[in-house]
Amino acid sequence: MNTALTLTPPAIGEVWTGQGGIYAGIVPARSGAEAYHLVIGEELGRFEWGPYEVEAPATSLIDGLANTLALLEASDEYPAAKAVAAHQADGHSDFYLPAAAELYEAWLNLGYKDWGYLWSSSQRSAYFAFTMYFVDGIQYYDGKDNEFRVRPVRRLPIQ
Numbered sequence: 001m002n003t004a005l006t007l008t009p010p011a012i013g014e015v016w017t018g019q020g021g022i023y024a025g026i027v028p029a030r031s032g033a034e035a036y037h038l039v040i041g042e043e044l045g046r047f048e049w050g051p052y053e054v055e056a057p058a059t060s061l062i063d064g065l066a067n068t069l070a071l072l073e074a075s076d077e078y079p080a081a082k083a084v085a086a087h088q089a090d091g092h093s094d095f096y097l098p099a100a101a102e103l104y105e106a107w108l109n110l111g112y113k114d115w116g117y118l119w120s121s122s123q124r125s126a127y128f129a130f131t132m133y134f135v136d137g138i139q140y141y142d143g144k145d146n147e148f149r150v151r152p153v154r155r156l157p158i159q
Contacts, residue, residue, distance in 0.1 A: 002034075006159055009037055012109050020089035022100055025109030027102055027155070030062060037156040040098075040106055044150045049119050049129045050078040052145040058123045061130075063098035064153065067121035080119045084152035095152035097121035100139060102153060103132035107150055112136075117148045 010016050013017055016023040021041035029035040033037035050056055050071065057074050058081075071081040080097055084150045086096045098106070100122040107113075115134040122130045130139040142148065 007037070007156055009156075013111075018090050019156065020092045021152075022094070022110075024106040025026060026158065027105045030101075032155070033063065035158055038098075038102060038106060039154050039156065040110075041087060041095060041152040043115065044083045044087060044152060046147040047079040047083050047119070047150050048147055049080050049123075049144040050075075052143055053126050054112070054144075055126045056123045056129075056144075058121050060099055061122050062099050062101040064102050064121045065096045065155065067099055067123075068096035071121065080148075080150045083122065085151050087152045092154060095154050097150065098153040100130040100132070100138075102137060103130075104137075106153075107132060107134055107137045110134075115149060115151070117142075119148045120151055 012025045019039045021039045024038040024040045027038050057070040068081050071078040084095045084097045100120040113134045117131045120130040124141040129144050131140045
């Protein structure tokens with residue numbers, strides 16, 4: 001007998017027991033992708049995004065999972081992506097570096113958090129990648145060779 005597991009999320013901003021972090025709400029469907037629940041994990045530290053003056057294959061503003069996988073397949077020179085890919089919590093190892101839009105959705109849902117600047121997986125150019133300032137909800141971009149905080153995320157299907 002095949003029984004589907006039904007996941008019931010907690011209130012936004014609460015720890016989602018057994019899921020590796022806090023519940024950051026629903027990321028809406030867009031560009032053909034279905035909506036999903038977003039879980040944001042603990043801060044892993046400060047890391048460089050990757051090499052400066054190098055075009056990276058992480059150009060999606062909405063799909064952090066695809067960006068992270070592309071970075072990991074391209075080279076081992078992407079410290080932020082490597083850190084989230086190595087992260088495990090509550091028995092889960094499917095974490096990734098969130099895209100710019102995923103970080104913005106998390107900020108919309110969670111509101112002010114004293115997390116400072118977080119790297120996204122979204123490259124802006126060979127020189128810059130997008131960041132999210134969680135104190136005021138503004139997205140910026142900065143040199144990929146700078147160190148900013150990294151928080152892994154994972155997605156769960158809406159059932």
